[in-house]
Amino acid sequence: MTATESDRTARPALLRAEGVTVGYGSRSVAVPVLRSVDLELRHGRTLGLVGESGSGKSTLARTLVGLLRPSAGRVLHEGRDLASADRGEVAALRRSVQLIPQDPYASLNPRMTVGAAIAEAVDPRRASLRRHRSEVERWLGLVALDPDAADRHPHAFSGGQRQRIAVARALAARPRVVIADEITSALDCSVQAEVLNVLADLRAELDLTMLFISHDLSVVRLVSDDVAVLYLGRVVERGEVHEVLGQAPAHPYTRLLLDSVPDGRELPRPSEAAAEPLTPHRAVPRG
Numbered sequence: 001m002t003a004t005e006s007d008r009t010a011r012p013a014l015l016r017a018e019g020v021t022v023g024y025g026s027r028s029v030a031v032p033v034l035r036s037v038d039l040e041l042r043h044g045r046t047l048g049l050v051g052e053s054g055s056g057k058s059t060l061a062r063t064l065v066g067l068l069r070p071s072a073g074r075v076l077h078e079g080r081d082l083a084s085a086d087r088g089e090v091a092a093l094r095r096s097v098q099l100i101p102q103d104p105y106a107s108l109n110p111r112m113t114v115g116a117a118i119a120e121a122v123d124p125r126r127a128s129l130r131r132h133r134s135e136v137e138r139w140l141g142l143v144a145l146d147p148d149a150a151d152r153h154p155h156a157f158s159g160g161q162r163q164r165i166a167v168a169r170a171l172a173a174r175p176r177v178v179i180a181d182e183i184t185s186a187l188d189c190s191v192q193a194e195v196l197n198v199l200a201d202l203r204a205e206l207d208l209t210m211l212f213i214s215h216d217l218s219v220v221r222l223v224s225d226d227v228a229v230l231y232l233g234r235v236v237e238r239g240e241v242h243e244v245l246g247q248a249p250a251h252p253y254t255r256l257l258l259d260s261v262p263d264g265r266e267l268p269r270p271s272e273a274a275a276e277p278l279t280p281h282r283a284v285p286r287g
């Protein structure tokens, strides 16, 4: 075992799927979308999840945060099975794993100001923008938005700004794990870079563990330490990014994925590709 391998496997798994099978509809008629999926997110690492449209990536994301129940297998949050946790524990465990969906309209209430939405994430029981104004403004600063953004509604922002608001809102809940589900796929390239840079800065500052879902192999290569390849609802290959997306992918589907990307094997290594941070270093609010 190499030094990197032992470092990776020594880190505790914050989130683990064990033999997870999920389908939609009633159990008797459901055709599984996910079949016996095993996956783990280890502390401080980013796992990229790739796979073609319909392979089950979003279904897996929703299952990991507890929005869908597996018909077989289990999901463990820091070793605890959501299915056997009591209500208080489920609420805390769910809060510690935040999902950022592709469409920020799905996660931002159009009738709520941005500040009220972030205040709710900061403190769901005493959600008040007035009470949490300074922390809300710090989070807005962390995603490079002005403090007065707090008083505006989501429709007043561009797609990239809305996605940064969604990132701030998810992170304001102080999760240990973030699941980013195709968060840049609806954005132009330059705006994609803005969102990815913000996320990369915050990931390092907050010591986040992340599942980064994307069909874009070059983006996955940039942000991930490890990668898992989902094909027809099964994880067919996983490992460190440079191994799986490097010279010798083991599974034919991974080879097909790579062959479909122009210069797919020549993508820059994360260290070479690390772009200038979009935002200057900012102190992260601790609380």
Ligand SMILES: Nc1ncnc2c1ncn2[C@@H]1O[C@H](COP(=O)(O)OP(=O)(O)OP(=O)(O)O)[C@@H](O)[C@H]1O
Binding pocket: 024, 025, 033, 051, 052, 053, 054, 055, 056, 057, 058, 059, 060, 215
């Ligand atoms: N609410 C639902 N009810 C029934 N079937 C669904 C539902 N959501 C997804 N599916 C089906 O489950 C399969 C996997 O969908 P899923 O959205 O998880 O795939 P995906 O890999 O995220 O795709 P994409 O990259 O296009 O977002 C698809 O066949 C889809 O039609």
